[in-house]
Amino acid sequence: MKKTGAEIFVECLKEERVKVIFGIPGGVVLKLFDVLHQQKDVEVVLTRHEQGAAHMAEGYAKATGKAGVVLVTSGPGMTNIVTGLADAYMDSIPLVAFTGQVSTNLIGNDAFQEADNVGISRPCTKHNVLVKDVNDLARTIKEAFYIATTGRPGPVLVDIPKDVTTDKAEFKYPEKVNLRGYNPTYEGNKHQIKQAADEIMKAQKPVIYVGGGALFSDAADEILELAEITQIPVNMTLMGLGSFPGTHPLSMGMLGMHGSYCSNMAMHHADLLIAVGARFDDRVTGKLSDFCPEARVIHIDIDPTSIKKNVLAHIPIVGDVKAVLRQMNVLLRSMDGNQKDLKERRRPWRNQIEEWKRAHPLRYHQDDKITKPQYVIDKLFEITKHEGIVATDVGQHQMWAAQYFKGTRPRTFITSGGLGTMGFGLPAALGAQKAYPDRLVMCITSEGSFQMNLQELATAAGHKLPVKIVLLNNGFHGMVRQWQDLFYEGRYASSHLGKIPDFVKLADAYGIYGLRALKPAEVEPVLREGFKHKGPVLMDFHVDPFENCYPMIPAGGAQHEMVLEDPPELRRTQRSGAAKKKAEEGEGVLPA
Amino acid sequence: MERIISVLVENKFGVLARVAGLFSARGYNIESLSVAPTLDPTTSMITIVTGGDERVIEQIMKQLNKVVEVLKVVDMTETSYLDRETALIKVHTRPDHRDEAIRIADIFRAKIVDSSPATYTIEVTGDVDKVEALINMLKPLGIKELIRTGRIAIPREAKLPSRREQQTAKA
Numbered sequence: 001m002k003k004t005g006a007e008i009f010v011e012c013l014k015e016e017r018v019k020v021i022f023g024i025p026g027g028v029v030l031k032l033f034d035v036l037h038q039q040k041d042v043e044v045v046l047t048r049h050e051q052g053a054a055h056m057a058e059g060y061a062k063a064t065g066k067a068g069v070v071l072v073t074s075g076p077g078m079t080n081i082v083t084g085l086a087d088a089y090m091d092s093i094p095l096v097a098f099t100g101q102v103s104t105n106l107i108g109n110d111a112f113q114e115a116d117n118v119g120i121s122r123p124c125t126k127h128n129v130l131v132k133d134v135n136d137l138a139r140t141i142k143e144a145f146y147i148a149t150t151g152r153p154g155p156v157l158v159d160i161p162k163d164v165t166t167d168k169a170e171f172k173y174p175e176k177v178n179l180r181g182y183n184p185t186y187e188g189n190k191h192q193i194k195q196a197a198d199e200i201m202k203a204q205k206p207v208i209y210v211g212g213g214a215l216f217s218d219a220a221d222e223i224l225e226l227a228e229i230t231q232i233p234v235n236m237t238l239m240g241l242g243s244f245p246g247t248h249p250l251s252m253g254m255l256g257m258h259g260s261y262c263s264n265m266a267m268h269h270a271d272l273l274i275a276v277g278a279r280f281d282d283r284v285t286g287k288l289s290d291f292c293p294e295a296r297v298i299h300i301d302i303d304p305t306s307i308k309k310n311v312l313a314h315i316p317i318v319g320d321v322k323a324v325l326r327q328m329n330v331l332l333r334s335m336d337g338n339q340k341d342l343k344e345r346r347r348p349w350r351n352q353i354e355e356w357k358r359a360h361p362l363r364y365h366q367d368d369k370i371t372k373p374q375y376v377i378d379k380l381f382e383i384t385k386h387e388g389i390v391a392t393d394v395g396q397h398q399m400w401a402a403q404y405f406k407g408t409r410p411r412t413f414i415t416s417g418g419l420g421t422m423g424f425g426l427p428a429a430l431g432a433q434k435a436y437p438d439r440l441v442m443c444i445t446s447e448g449s450f451q452m453n454l455q456e457l458a459t460a461a462g463h464k465l466p467v468k469i470v471l472l473n474n475g476f477h478g479m480v481r482q483w484q485d486l487f488y489e490g491r492y493a494s495s496h497l498g499k500i501p502d503f504v505k506l507a508d509a510y511g512i513y514g515l516r517a518l519k520p521a522e523v524e525p526v527l528r529e530g531f532k533h534k535g536p537v538l539m540d541f542h543v544d545p546f547e548n549c550y551p552m553i554p555a556g557g558a559q560h561e562m563v564l565e566d567p568p569e570l571r572r573t574q575r576s577g578a579a580k581k582k583a584e585e586g587e588g589v590l591p592a
Numbered sequence: 593m594e595r596i597i598s599v600l601v602e603n604k605f606g607v608l609a610r611v612a613g614l615f616s617a618r619g620y621n622i623e624s625l626s627v628a629p630t631l632d633p634t635t636s637m638i639t640i641v642t643g644g645d646e647r648v649i650e651q652i653m654k655q656l657n658k659v660v661e662v663l664k665v666v667d668m669t670e671t672s673y674l675d676r677e678t679a680l681i682k683v684h685t686r687p688d689h690r691d692e693a694i695r696i697a698d699i700f701r702a703k704i705v706d707s708s709p710a711t712y713t714i715e716v717t718g719d720v721d722k723v724e725a726l727i728n729m730l731k732p733l734g735i736k737e738l739i740r741t742g743r744i745a746i747p748r749e750a751k752l753p754s755r756r757e758q759q760t761a762k763a
Contacts, residue, residue, distance in 0.1 A: 118606060119609070122606075122609060123613055123617050128606075129606075130606070147660060179660060180663055181601075181602060181659070181661050181662050182660045304654045304657070304658075305655055305658055308647070308650065309651060
């Protein structure tokens with residue numbers, strides 16, 4: 001029996017075992033929503049903005065490893081998800097976005113709510129397709145899920161014209177895909193792996209550098225094994241957090257612009273770098289000409305374009321991180337007859353790293369007058385014992401969250417790394433919560449980022465998603481202000497937010513429990529009270545508006561040139577109150 | 593150094609846009625471009641002439657390979673190959689220049705394919721040097737209009753030193 005395109009669409013989702021999709025209906029996708037409405041297998045989460053839908057799907061995908069699915073209408077529906085697509089593309093998040101399109105006979109006529117969806121999304125998707133014939137629909141959807149989730153994952157967009165949703169065809173879900181131009185390499189080259197293992201055994205000062213690819217490859221166990229058998233310290237990129245236990249003695253935490261001092265020093269002095277599913281982003285490398293000057297580089301990545309893009313790899317290994325590390329670990333074990341000897345040999349290097357750790361640990365000074373943002377995050381992790389899933393927005397709070405995050409499980413730190421999308425946090429947290437209704441999901445955000453997608457509070461309330469929102473309210477686009485302090489002589493051009501809503505009342509308006517902590521002493525009670533509550537909670541912490549995020553590699557600086565605290569002249573201006581006064585002119589930094 | 597890259601792709605709409613987009617998005621210029629179906633009508637060959645250092649070319653090749661509809665990418669410079677382009681050149685021909693135009697066309701084994709009282713249209717096929725040389729010869733006569741196809745290239749069957757090796761040898 002023949003089925004309509006809309007029925008085929010839903011059957012395909014079922015075949016792909018999609019449990020939930022995020023989206024908003026509109027003219028050309030009414031038929032799709034109508035069929036979805038009449039079944040129970042696939043749940044639709046109605047968001048308040050399409051950008052929210054895209055980020056929710058990202059959060060869902062990051063937390064589960066499965067493809068997140070979005071369904072939006074043509075024109076503005078599609079253009080509103082572009083930020084989400086670009087974000088997913090940068091951070092290699094598997095996403096399948098279905099967009100409505102005007103009927104095939106109207107395409108190109110400037111029809112109502114028409115946009116060139118495929119053209120607009122081309123540079124920010126791994127692949128995209130306009131389905132012009134209902135007979136191609138099932139195959140295209142099968143391919144979309146396959147492409148999104150295999151190789152280096154990424155977003156795929158499927159554009160479905162209205163008439164394709166109503167046209168009829170025989171439904172047969174293809175058993176396999178046949179894409180002659182798409183064959184990701186999974187197994188690494190044996191010879192290269194052997195060479196890498198030899199280098200690892202020889203190295204005196206090796207470092208393992210783990211990126212987000214390790215998480216998508218589910219390689220946390222293999223990385224732990226590699227680190228333990230070789231006694232090599234590990235640092236992680238922002239996207240790699242969670243791939244190695246932050247509490248492990250071999251962990252150096254995050255590296256890069258706001259990474260730990262010991263991480264960056266270790267990179268700078270290393271003689272061997274083992275890059276695992278990482279892409280040598282500029283926020284990691286700093287000044288390229290000064291990056292790891294003494295190190296030989298082993299680079300394991302499934303995407304050949306990541307290798308030798310920014311940094312020369314002496315031993316490139318194209319393949320799936322998990323598969324490659326498995327082989328490598330077996331090899332290393334067979335080579336390493338004497339674990340004790342290796343431990344002994346690596347001791348001076350380990351000692352050096354411990355010394356760096358002790359010399360400049362993360363620190364802040366909390367007095368009893370004004371709450372330091374780091375204190376809130378510290379307390380938050382203390383109370384939750386580093387359990388649960390954390391989603392963040394973008395800016396200072398994101399870096400503090402990353403610095404103090406010591407999670408032990410993969411897929412528990414969800415953040416927008418490559419694109420740096422403010423407004424990502426709340427919807428991403430909601431997506432993760434939708435995937436795991438019973439787990440603790442937190443959103444660490446700030447007043448600046450939060451206001452970019454706060455409409456999704458309605459989605460949280462409507463779907464009873466008990467996300468705990470920890471909002472660090474400093475009245476500024478904090479990271480912008482920090483750079484203005486450091487590099488623009490304290491001229492706060494458009495970084496002071498001025499009028500800020502009363503977030504407790506705002507939460508209340510959405511039917512969400514709101515709490516506020518004005519003083520340091522109130523931080524812990526508010527957190528405890530908030531985390532006790534069953535439903536979604538918004539906790540508004542008023543924090544020091546002038547706290548800066550350190551350590552920091554200034555843009556264009558090298559890894560060993562970390563700035564560890566405010567330069568003295570900056571502290572002087574702040575002490576004089578000139579900067580403060582400037583910020584407080586007019587509408588004030590903080591409500592009384 | 594100039595490179596000729598042959599890209600075998602699925603013969604579908606949007607593929608050329610994706611391939612071209614890879615260049616424009618990264619600020620790489622395309623010097624010339626030619627696209628046509630191959631013997632197998634489901635595939636097309638895109639021939640791209642571009643420039644850039646080793647690293648830029650390596651990135652371009654990898655990025656091209658990553659496109660789902662791209663089946664094969666060959667850097668022709670790494671082989672020994674034949675390349676050709678065709679140009680149609682419309683030259684002004686004052687009465688005292690008409691013979692000269694014919695002579696020049698003959699020397700380059702070009703053909704006069706259209707004529708009007710005041711112009712000839714000359715068709716020439718060859719490698720870039722030849723086409724450029726002909727254009728230079730015709731310039732003094734006054735070129736009214738010029739159109740070039742962009743280059744196509746095919747590897748030689750017999751094994752010869754690659755273009756790159758030839759160039760290095762010269763240097």
